[in-house]
Amino acid sequence: MLSRTATASLSVSAVSPNPLKKSLFFFHNSKFLGFNNHLASNPLLNFARLAWNGNKTSRRTESFRAMASAQPLADADALIDSVETFIFDCDGVIWKGDKLISGVPETLDLLRSKGKRLVFVTNNSTKSRKQYGKKFETLGLSVSEEEIFASSFAAAAYLKSIDFPKDKKVYVIGEDGILKELELAGIQYLGGPEDGDKKIELKPGFLMEHDHDVGAVVVGFDRYFNYYKIQYATLCIRENPGCLFIATNRDAVTHLTDAQEWAGGGSMNGAISGSTQREPIVVGKPSTFMMDYLSNKFGIQKSQICMVGDRLDTDILFGQNGGCKTLLVLSGVTTLEMLKSPNNAIQPDFYTNKISDFLSLKTATV
Ligand SMILES: [Mg+2]
Secondary structure (H helix, E strand, O other), X not given: OOOOOOOOEEEEEEEOOOOOOXXXXXXXXXXXXXXXXXXXXXXXXHHHHHHHHHOOOOOOOOOOOOOOOOEEOOOHHHHHHHOOEEEEEXXXXXXXXXXXXXXXXXXXXXXXXXXXXXXXXXXXXOOOHHHHHHHHHHOOOOOOHHHEEEHHHHHHHHHHHOOOOOOOEEEEEOOHHHHHHHHHOOOEEEEHHHHOOOOOOOOOOOOOOOOOOXXXXXXXXXXXXXXXXXXXXHHHHHHOOOOEEEEOOOOOEEEEEOOEEEEOHHHHHHHHHHHHOOOOEEOOOOOOHHHHHHHHHHOOOHHHEEEEEOOHHHHXXXXXXXXXXXXXXXXXXXXXXXXXXXXXXXXXXXXXXXXXXXXXXXXXXX
């Protein structure tokens, strides 16, 4: 197995409702080093501190040093035998848009027959676990809701994990998946798709009211993003004491059609970062929140997990941040040229064309 040294360090800042007061939290690797705490007496900010610890994988600030180049997957048997759980990204690994990638059902059957636990993780927050379950079913795959982890669920799970106060609400920028997961978690919310048609008509002295009980703003991919939502979220984050800013993901692009790349969840989060001067708590990949959650839920050691994905800066980094083995498949957005580029510092343990290369259990033809 390859040896790899990873270094990650960052400092992140959280701006209090009074923008003149700034609180800094410092981390090196995964160790919390301290912060200038003039805000810790606020209970909402106390869980913000935990949150920031979970946000140590911020893409903007992380440096990653790989000691070895990725190897073509030559011995699938050895990899399968070395782990007990496979975590699969979905788009570009299991399906492309609405089309199943060839050989996927047989590959999943093979892994299940070998007693492997399978988990499916996606940064797409537009659907809930139940809605993703339907998509798997439509594609002829038998996957239970328990095996699916979407960033919509991660947002709700994160809020539960920090005991988000029952009397507080969440303002949602995003689509139906986030609302459904918040509902299942028993968390009050407002916003979401119903704010998609709202417009602001400016006139002298106009002031937008906002709900002062909003304790968190969750931002995910939103095809109906507009200025009303930006202003509402900005007011909540800047004016409600301790209000959290949570991102389901910061993906630069997404694949709404197979004809081109489209602006992803990072664009919505970038707008809110811009107006609030705050960095979000990221709960989707490459943050380790979902990995930690999965590891705790199933009692899995992270060294016994192989993360399989098609993106270097989310999937592979997610696996590496979690201390897992990593396999890049070239059936999605990353090409062999991109992997081998001198500009790419993220090297998975292995790479192969597609997951059905497992079926050969021999040298993959990459
Ligand atoms: Mg993908």
